[in-house]
Amino acid sequence: MIHEFFQLLSGWSSLDTAIAGSAALTAMSCSLPGAWLVLRKHSMMGDALSHTALPGVVLAFLFSISMKQAGWVSAAQEDAFLQLFLFVGAVVVGVGTAWLTEWVQRLGRLEGSASLGVVFTAVFALGLLLIRLDVDNVHLDVDCVLFGIIETAALQKVPGTSIPEPVLVNGAIFLANLLLVVLFYKELKISAFDPGLATSLGIPARGIHYGLMAVTAVTVVAAFTTVGSILVIGLLIIPTATALLLSERLSVVLALSVCLAAISAALGHALTLTVPRMLFSRLGYPTIEDAGTAGMMSVTAGLLFLMALILAPGQGLISKLIHRLRLGLKISGDDILGVLFRFEEKTAMRPIDISVPALVARQNGMRPWMVSLSVRRLLRRDLVTRQTSGELVLTDRGRESAKSLIRAHRLWEAYMSKHFELPDDHLHETAHRVEHFIDDDIQERLQSELNAPTKDPHGKRIPELSDS
Amino acid sequence: MKQLLSGLVVAVLGAIVLVEAHNTSEEGHSFRDWPITFSIAPQATTVAHAPEVPTANASPPTPPTLLSRLWRVLSLRDYNTRVVLLGTTILGITAGIVGTFMLLRKRALVGDVVGHSALPGIAIAFLVMEGLSPGTGKWLPGLLAGAFVFGVAGAVSVMLIEKYSRIKPDAAMAMTLSVFYGLGAALFTVVQKVPGGNAAGLKTYLSGKTASLITDDVWLFAVVAGVVLTVTMLLMKELTILCFDGEFAAADGWPVFWLDTLLIGLVVTVTIIGMQSVGLILVVATLIIPPASARFWTDDLRRMTLGAGLAGGMSSFFGTIMSALFPHVAAGAVIVLTGACLFAVSLLFGTKRGVLIHWWRQRQLRREVGRVDLLRAAFELVEHAVSAPIPEFDELTAHELSLADLLMMRTWDAASLQRLIIAAVREGLMHPTGKDTWRLTRSGAEEARRLARNHRLWEMYLMKYAHIAPSHVDRDADLIEHVLDPELVAELEYQLDHPDDEIPQSSHATSVSSLE
Amino acid sequence: MQLVDSYSHKRAHGWCWLSIVLSVTGCGSSNPTEPSTANVEGRYSIVCTTGMVADIVTQVAGDRAEVTALMAEGVDPHLYVPTRSDVVRMQEADIIFYSGLRLEGAMQKTFETLSGNGRPVYAVTAEIPQNDLLAPPNFEGHPDPHVWNDVKLWSQAVAFVAARLEAYDTTNAEEYRANAEAYRQQLNALDTYVREVIGTIPEAQRYLVTAHDAFEYFSRSYRIPVESVQGITTESEAGVDDINRLVDLLVTKKVPAIFVESSVNAANIQAVINGAQSQGWAVNNGGTLFSDAMGAEGTYEGTYLGMIDHNATTITLSLGGVAPNNGMQGKLNGAAVTTNQGK
Structure with a gap:
């Protein structure tokens, strides 16, 4: 299977380089404004713009027809002008949609995506109405007349070179966006996170927002016309979302999202060459050679996000799980030590019908396997030993560690009772939760704050550290 | 509330029965009492070279006036008008209600996500059915099932991403939408190459057209509406807590996830059912626009739900009338636009969060604050001028206030101060005595005393009970005194043990004198 | 990315606009250089878009060419989305025939690009006189592309295909002419049949x-x-x-x-x-x-x-007319009336 994968991948030709390169640059040009869309909670803007292109196209079409009828454009030039008008129309309506969204959101104090939803459905409906009223006998689907297809767009070379056109167009837009981000980084950052502060610093936050929306609309529509809507909607948002899982610093997030956009595009095209064929030939459709690469790129970006969601250090599910496991082990281990210490202290009766680990598990609502795991850990660290009867007892080292723990617990109880007038029976719970996190340093400070008490509020002795 | 909702159910069912009765009663005799005209000539197609094509225009009688057309629409004599009117209205009400919860859970666009997520479901269902038995790929229940499964998967993905990462709802929605849509697009390029499969139009196969509704659709809507209304009525309390304080509800042990899932289930059902009968855009719009409009009129969830239902129903109703009244007005689109107009009206005139009321309130507040400031400034001016600790009533009305003196009392500019004085003169609180000089009238003096007293009572309260340093007291007192109502003043008097009419000395003065 | 050299980086902006202008103006002109291949060895490959076009080409070319239709049966040509393999197939084809009049939607531009590269790419409707085309009033430049529903008009496309193939493969020109003639006979019969039964x-x-x-x-x-x-x-x-x-x-x-x-x-x-x-x-x-x-x-x-x-x-x-239950050639499966009601 792996062999087959690489065999299929070896069919990579210059066409594929052109496709992947065009897609990568388009994705990179989109991911920069996309990052701000995510931060400003306007992520659905890409999808909205792909819909609002319709009225733009219809209006542009009607405009170009009337230009021709007025005799300003000859029939021979019509096609060229039509293409230009279609693009301009979609951009104008796109910028209009973005601005209107911003305006409705501010004026109506609505949530961002709600105001976007209201605006774009209405604008799209306007397009539908226009189609039926005016141009019902012409095929005006945006998919046909405006949106490009990445596979065929890569065929279009810049005259006289072998550079695919989308590489040049979207590469230029990418550079322009990069320049804008670098120039206005501080302004963008402050007005995205704290518009109030921005205004007090003399940054025109509102102007920045409207400008950002305009740049977004132009970038997105330009990308639509070269590679189509599917790729753009996906790679506008997903790389930034992935980057947000990997870093908390804005500049890193921006850089990562540009990289991830390029990787999604290239990897997505490699998967297009291989996966559909391998999959569908096994499902009994041997004629299927590949699938639409734009869709595959979106899916790839989604898979990268899923991987980050699971694997990311710190934010990822696995590292969160490990963190929780560690914490659980620590708490249950501490509790076992504490229980054993209290038994030794003779302040607690040792129950006959339940073992210490089971007791701890019940007290903390933990799973038994977690507690037995921590018993094994304690045994290995030589903090407890198992008697022949099977019961656990503290070793000397274990006793020291337990002493520190109990000390923390009782110091905290004393502190709480002194400062918070809590009833005595409420003290234990909070102390039980906090005891694991009170290190020697804090113990020292608690002790001096409380004038070195010897008893906790329940009258139990606060153990001294043996070497102090 | 419950009565209203159940009333709605009864009304809907009654209307359906009415339509059915209408249908059966008309069967058998044809309707020829009306001069019906139609211009069937192909909408705009001129035929270049075929003059002999028979024209469809059957010698039209005089065209009916707008009024008679309106009567024809409103009398519901046409089957399609009836069905579309009823169907879209029920759907509008239902989607409006469900959309309310989605809007408040910050998932307003989830309908759009569901609609796009359904795409791979349709493709996979087609491929599976073609694989099992060629030629059956377009079996509608199968396609619907695929769409539903993937719609749910999309919506649940949004929930899971929100739950397990710090990605915001809007980004979670955009990501889910684009990944599922991308998968769908990739699968459709596969579908179009499957030999023997009649895939033409599959992509839009499940996007219905509003004007093509039939009675079965209406029944389906009615069932969905029933389910939605029942669930909403039964779970109103839980949903209220979920919508306004989801985190609190989760911490308090409410089954937030399951409530959310239930809501999502409702949304997916409404979206898929709506999509295949009236088209996706109308569903997405009616899930957002009516609740967003209702939001401007109320903060109460029950009222908002009802309002959204009402707005959804109204825009569907009037939109359909428009579409039935004029030729070539796409039904779904005009319903959305009617809703948008309703939204615009709500945005402007909404009584709770509307732009005008907000602007008006801001203005009123500014005025009130200005008036209070002016009168207190006048009071303090007199207080400074007379040597007695508390100025007498006569002293207040006798003292001449000059613009320059007043200007010194606060950080205000001359223009705004003058505006305030003009307003005060109009209200009879001050009267001019010369150029740029005024005196307080009787009522002005009373008001000034009252305000100064309130202010100082509050200052004392803050110092005594809230342990706020005297230097900070003035500012806090300034902020709150504008909202002190008589009961609160009485309460303050009682707390501070102050007799009825006495004005306490300024706390600043006392503290300053005690320092000295 | 090897594709962008420093030269284009430096002048990216200017190039960008230039390329837009070029691509825009390039759209209108589609007069490919007429290929003058006289002798073709073995079978050559022809790629067609829709089944209707492929049908003509198969009839005319006979066994001389390998004819591929990109769009499988039952595909809406307006919304067809070409994948990489389609692009490769078009790149490798000797001749490409498409329907034209903007039927193929977004692929139109690709045909222009391929034809600009000197490949023979033809719209089979290219030589149908403007006057025979239906265009909505006000939208003269945008004729209805569903030409094949008029059999007479569509048989003009047969002549067009035959002429192109004759020019491409002159040695077998005679055969193509004969094939085309035979097919046009069939189409004429079909046209008469349709006219009769609809009448x-x-x-x-x-x-x-x-x-x-x-x-x-x-x-x-x-x-x-x-x-x-x-x-x-x-x-x-x-x-x-x-x-x-x-x-x-x-x-x-x-x-x-x-x-x-x-x-x-x-x-x-x-x-x-x-x-x-x-x-x-x-x-x-x-x-x-x-x-x-x-x-x-x-x-x-x-x-x-x-x-x-x-x-x-x-x-x-x-509609209550008279026609043989099994169609003109008796090949239809019974009365074609397959009611397919309900949703």
Whole structure:
């Protein structure tokens, strides 16, 4: 299977380089404004713009027809002008949609995506109405007349070179966006996170927002016309979302999202060459050679996000799980030590019908396997030993560690009772939760704050550290 | 509330029965009492070279006036008008209600996500059915099932991403939408190459057209509406807590996830059912626009739900009338636009969060604050001028206030101060005595005393009970005194043990004198 | 990325606009250099877009060429999305034929690019005179592309294909001419047949009502007024008033049946049927017509002849005309009236 994968991948030709390169640059040009869309909670803007292109196209079409009828454009030039008008129309309506969204959101104090939803459905409906009223006998689907297809767009070379056109167009837009981000980084950052502060610093936050929306609309529509809507909607948002899982610093997030956009595009095209064929030939459709690469790129970006969601250090599910496991082990281990210490202290009766680990598990609502795991850990660290009867007892080292723990617990109880007038029976719970996190340093400070008490509020002795 | 909702159910069912009765009663005799005209000539197609094509225009009688057309629409004599009117209205009400919860859970666009997520479901269902038995790929229940499964998967993905990462709802929605849509697009390029499969139009196969509704659709809507209304009525309390304080509800042990899932289930059902009968855009719009409009009129969830239902129903109703009244007005689109107009009206005139009321309130507040400031400034001016600790009533009305003196009392500019004085003169609180000089009238003096007293009572309260340093007291007192109502003043008097009419000395003065 | 060298980086902006202008102006002109290949060894490959075009080319080229149709049967050519393998196939083809008149939507630009590279790329409708094309008033530059529904007009495309193949492979020119002639004979017979059977429909009820607007040429050529529920564009949708008018037409003219296309959900015309029913006029679902794509490959309906035969026979029988149950050549599967009601 792996062999087959690489065999299929070896069919990579210059066409594929052109496709992947065009897609990568388009994705990179989109991911920069996309990052701000995510931060400003306007992520659905890409999808909205792909819909609002319709009225733009219809209006542009009607405009170009009337230009021709007025005799300003000859029939021979019509096609060229039509293409230009279609693009301009979609951009104008796109910028209009973005601005209107911003305006409705501010004026109506609505949530961002709600105001976007209201605006774009209405604008799209306007397009539908226009189609039926005016141009019902012409095929005006945006998919046909405006949106490009990445596979065929890569065929279009810049005259006289072998550079695919989308590489040049979207590469230029990418550079322009990069320049804008670098120039206005501080302004963008402050007005995205704290518009109030921005205004007090003399940054025109509102102007920045409207400008950002305009740049977004132009970038997105330009990308639509070269590679189509599917790729753009996906790679506008997903790389930034992935980057947000990997870093908390804005500049890193921006850089990562540009990289991830390029990787999604290239990897997505490699998967297009291989996966559909391998999959569908096994499902009994041997004629299927590949699938639409734009869709595959979106899916790839989604898979990268899923991987980050699971694997990311710190934010990822696995590292969160490990963190929780560690914490659980620590708490249950501490509790076992504490229980054993209290038994030794003779302040607690040792129950006959339940073992210490089971007791701890019940007290903390933990799973038994977690507690037995921590018993094994304690045994290995030589903090407890198992008697022949099977019961656990503290070793000397274990006793020291337990002493520190109990000390923390009782110091905290004393502190709480002194400062918070809590009833005595409420003290234990909070102390039980906090005891694991009170290190020697804090113990020292608690002790001096409380004038070195010897008893906790329940009258139990606060153990001294043996070497102090 | 419950009565209203159940009333709605009864009304809907009654209307359906009415339509059915209408249908059966008309069967058998044809309707020829009306001069019906139609211009069937192909909408705009001129035929270049075929003059002999028979024209469809059957010698039209005089065209009916707008009024008679309106009567024809409103009398519901046409089957399609009836069905579309009823169907879209029920759907509008239902989607409006469900959309309310989605809007408040910050998932307003989830309908759009569901609609796009359904795409791979349709493709996979087609491929599976073609694989099992060629030629059956377009079996509608199968396609619907695929769409539903993937719609749910999309919506649940949004929930899971929100739950397990710090990605915001809007980004979670955009990501889910684009990944599922991308998968769908990739699968459709596969579908179009499957030999023997009649895939033409599959992509839009499940996007219905509003004007093509039939009675079965209406029944389906009615069932969905029933389910939605029942669930909403039964779970109103839980949903209220979920919508306004989801985190609190989760911490308090409410089954937030399951409530959310239930809501999502409702949304997916409404979206898929709506999509295949009236088209996706109308569903997405009616899930957002009516609740967003209702939001401007109320903060109460029950009222908002009802309002959204009402707005959804109204825009569907009037939109359909428009579409039935004029030729070539796409039904779904005009319903959305009617809703948008309703939204615009709500945005402007909404009584709770509307732009005008907000602007008006801001203005009123500014005025009130200005008036209070002016009168207190006048009071303090007199207080400074007379040597007695508390100025007498006569002293207040006798003292001449000059613009320059007043200007010194606060950080205000001359223009705004003058505006305030003009307003005060109009209200009879001050009267001019010369150029740029005024005196307080009787009522002005009373008001000034009252305000100064309130202010100082509050200052004392803050110092005594809230342990706020005297230097900070003035500012806090300034902020709150504008909202002190008589009961609160009485309460303050009682707390501070102050007799009825006495004005306490300024706390600043006392503290300053005690320092000295 | 090797593709962007420093040169283009430096002048990226200027190039960007230049390329937009070039690509924009490049659109209008599509007069490829006529290839002058005289001798072709072995079978050459021809790529076609729709099945209708492929059918002509297969008939004319016979065994001389390997003919591939990109769009499988039952695919809507407007919305076809080419994948990488399609692009590769087009790049490797010796000749490309497409339908033209913007039928192929977004692929139009690709044909222009490929043709600019010197490859023979032809729209089979290219030489049909403007006057024969149907264009909505005001939109003269945008004729209706569904030309194949008029058999006479479509047979002009046969002559066009034959001429191009004769020029490409001069040694076998004679054979192509003969093939084309034979095929045109068949098409003529088909044209006569369609005209005859449609003519048998009682004139008062001779209305072709369909879900989607694709039969204007059929209407003109065979004199049957056509009405559709929705327009050409996929997103287009009717108003309630439009539906009411259609219902009134059906009822007053007593039109016995209406039709769905294979690419449209039958539900879209159910509302019209029900509407007429409520006025006491029972309209049938006349059956499925092939509008933008042919039937399944290997069947009679999967050829151009079969497709038109099927449409004409179905329409005639459903509207009360007289036609042989099994169509012109007796190859249709029984009465083509396959009612497919309900949703």
